[in-house]
Amino acid sequence: MELFNENNKLASVIHKDHSLLPVINRLGIKLGFGDKTIRNICEEKGIDLNFFVETINVFHYEAYFPEKRLLDFSVSMVIEYLLKTHKYYIEYLIPENDRLIELFLAANPAESAENDLVRRFYTKFKDEFVIHMNFEERVMFPYILELNGAILNPDLRDAFIKKYPGYSIEGYEKEHSNMDDKMDDLKNIIIKYLPPNYDQNRGNAFLFNLFMFDKDLKNHSRIEDHILIPKVKQLEKVLMSHE
Amino acid sequence: MSNIPTKSILVICPSDIVLTGLFEILKGSQAEEIIQLHRGDEIFDYPALAGHFLVIASPEEIEKSSALIRKILSTDGSVQFMNLQLEPVAVNTNQAVNLFDSPALICYKANEIMNSFPANQSKDTNAELTRRETEVLKLLTKGYSNKEIADQLFVSTHTVISHRKNISEKTGIKSASGMTMYAILKKIIDVNDIDTADLI
Ligand SMILES: [Fe+2]
Ligand SMILES: [Fe+2]
Numbered sequence: 001m002e003l004f005n006e007n008n009k010l011a012s013v014i015h016k017d018h019s020l021l022p023v024i025n026r027l028g029i030k031l032g033f034g035d036k037t038i039r040n041i042c043e044e045k046g047i048d049l050n051f052f053v054e055t056i057n058v059f060h061y062e063a064y065f066p067e068k069r070l071l072d073f074s075v076s077m078v079i080e081y082l083l084k085t086h087k088y089y090i091e092y093l094i095p096e097n098d099r100l101i102e103l104f105l106a107a108n109p110a111e112s113a114e115n116d117l118v119r120r121f122y123t124k125f126k127d128e129f130v131i132h133m134n135f136e137e138r139v140m141f142p143y144i145l146e147l148n149g150a151i152l153n154p155d156l157r158d159a160f161i162k163k164y165p166g167y168s169i170e171g172y173e174k175e176h177s178n179m180d181d182k183m184d185d186l187k188n189i190i191i192k193y194l195p196p197n198y199d200q201n202r203g204n205a206f207l208f209n210l211f212m213f214d215k216d217l218k219n220h221s222r223i224e225d226h227i228l229i230p231k232v233k234q235l236e237k238v239l240m241s242h243e
Numbered sequence: 244m245s246n247i248p249t250k251s252i253l254v255i256c257p258s259d260i261v262l263t264g265l266f267e268i269l270k271g272s273q274a275e276e277i278i279q280l281h282r283g284d285e286i287f288d289y290p291a292l293a294g295h296f297l298v299i300a301s302p303e304e305i306e307k308s309s310a311l312i313r314k315i316l317s318t319d320g321s322v323q324f325m326n327l328q329l330e331p332v333a334v335n336t337n338q339a340v341n342l343f344d345s346p347a348l349i350c351y352k353a354n355e356i357m358n359s360f361p362a363n364q365s366k367d368t369n370a371e372l373t374r375r376e377t378e379v380l381k382l383l384t385k386g387y388s389n390k391e392i393a394d395q396l397f398v399s400t401h402t403v404i405s406h407r408k409n410i411s412e413k414t415g416i417k418s419a420s421g422m423t424m425y426a427i428l429k430k431i432i433d434v435n436d437i438d439t440a441d442l443i
Contacts, residue, residue: 001276002266063278066288113434114427120443121424178418185421192415193428 003057003064006039006049013038013056019215023059026084027052051077059219070227075148075235078228079141085220086133093213094126100206107199114195121189125182129217132174136224140172144232151235157242167239169232176221183214248320249294250357251276253312255283255304256327261342265299265327265349272350273357283308286315295320295360297353299327299340323356370413377431379406384423384432 004013010033014020028045042049051073057064101122105115143164150160161167187210190203252274254265262279269277274297280286283304296316298305305324316322326339337352344352372380375396382392389407393400411417416425420443426432 001278063276063289063291063293065290067290068287117424117427117434117443121420124420124443181417182421185416185418185424188415189421189424189428193425195428 001061001063003061004038004053006042006053007037009035009037010041011035017060019212020056020059022088022216023056026081026088027055048073048077051081055081058223059215062218065222065226067226067230071231071234073227075144075228075231078223078231079145082220082223082228083137083141085216086137089133089213089216090130093209093216094130097122097206097209097213098126100202100209104199104202104206107202108197111195111197118189118194121182122186125179125186128182129179132179135174140169140174143167143172144169144228144235147232147235147239151238154242157239160239161243167236169229169236173229176225180218180221183210183217186210187214248360249275250360251278251292251294251296252353252357253278253280253286253296253298253300253316254327255280255298255300255308256329257281258329261327261329265340268346268349269353271346272353274353283312286312290315292316293319295357296322297325297356298322299325299353301327301329321360323359325352325356372410372413376406376410376413379403380410380422380426381432383407383419384426384437386438 002016010024010029014024028047029041033041036044038052039049041047042052050069054066054070054073058066058070101119105119108115146156146160146163147167150156187207190207190210194203250273252269252272254262254269254277256262256265259281262281266277266279275294278289278292283300286308292315296312298309298312298316300308305326309324313322328339328341331341331343337355340349340352378396379392382395387395389400389403393403396403410422414422414425416422423432423437423443427434427437
């Protein structure tokens with residue numbers, strides 16, 4: 001597996017791995033970048049070069065996860081990326097998945113009992129996921145950003161400690177393994193156990209989207225579990241040492 | 244996810260010319276993945292690697308980082324090392340790749356070692372569920388806990404957990420609601436017998 005570097009042309013990066021398209025969008029880049037290298041584009045747009053390169057590489061190759069370097073990125077940068085990812089799920093990926101699963105199921109009205117099951121399973125997964133993101137956006141991320149603020153600005157510390165006595169991310173941390181399992185189950189149920197008379201093309205279209213969703217979601221969970229949370233624990237320790 | 248352990252090659256060399264050259268050449272070997280590192284300790288950047296590995300590096304590098312590499316890589320597969328010789332000395336061993344070897348010879352040597360990797364001890368993932376596992380599955384879909392199932396079947400909770408694990412391995416389904424779906428689609432239970440609002 002070849003990792004990308006700052007001297008690669010972004011166009012050739014996308015030719016090699018087009019699943020990075022939504023990732024570069026989140027990092028602030030739209031199509032039409034001509035022959036510019038990653039370095040050119042990041043300088044032009046004021047994007048942190050290291051963050052850009054590491055983010056696309058971690059997405060590109062699952063086995064690659066340079067935890068030490070990833071922990072150097074600022075909390076606010078990581079949260080901004082995670083928020084943009086949530087927005088992409090809510091505004092595009094989930095509605096698109098809804099549309100494709102309905103098309104898929106509608107092609108086979110005879111199997112209505114099976115269809116109902118698949119729909120119910122998917123809806124349950126989706127509801128759980130939306131609640132999860134909501135919680136992060138309304139409770140967990142604000143806590144982290146305020147904690148970060150209190151570290152950067154000593155004047156804010158008293159107010160922070162008053163608002164969050166015994167502050168600890170452990171109370172906010174939510175499991176990802178449940179959602180990951182359900183996502184895997186949904187893929188397997190459709191690939192392995194669905195009755196044979198369904199519409200192949202619509203089934204494939206739904207699965208393509210689901211695979212994309214799955215890859216993105218696992219990457220997202222990994223950033224939260226292995227970058228964001230450890231960073232927050234570091235910050236909490238720093239704050240504690242100032243108390 | 245496939246259950247067949249992958250065979251990968253890890254090339255370690257500070258020279259990008261050598262790394263890139265070996266990377267291109269080894270694409271002709273049976274390795275499914277080729278990873279390039281400048282130094283052995285960069286292995287820390289790849290915490291999620293799995294499968295069998297052939298590591299190609301200089302004798303000094305192997306001496307320095309083989310323990311670390313073994314520790315990180317050998318969780319579920321085997322790790323083998325092959326020397327990378329950058330001097331044009333005449334060697335005639337299958338245990339070393341020389342800078343002046345032909346691409347075909349390099350791939351041949353790499354394949355020889357990778358052929359020695361233990362074959363996939365195929366856990367029969369397509370096997371039908373046993374009678375006992377089917378019983379456990381039926382009770383699971385009714386919403387019983389591990390403890391309740393254990394009591395009903397006169398076995399230990401530990402046994403129930405191990406049945407559950409086998410069911411997951413055979414079916415590829417992990418969540419409780421996923422198992423209920425599976426049981427219905429496979430006609431192990433009837434959809435009318437369970438409360439789908441609750442269980443799926
Ligand atoms: Fe999230
Ligand atoms: Fe999350």
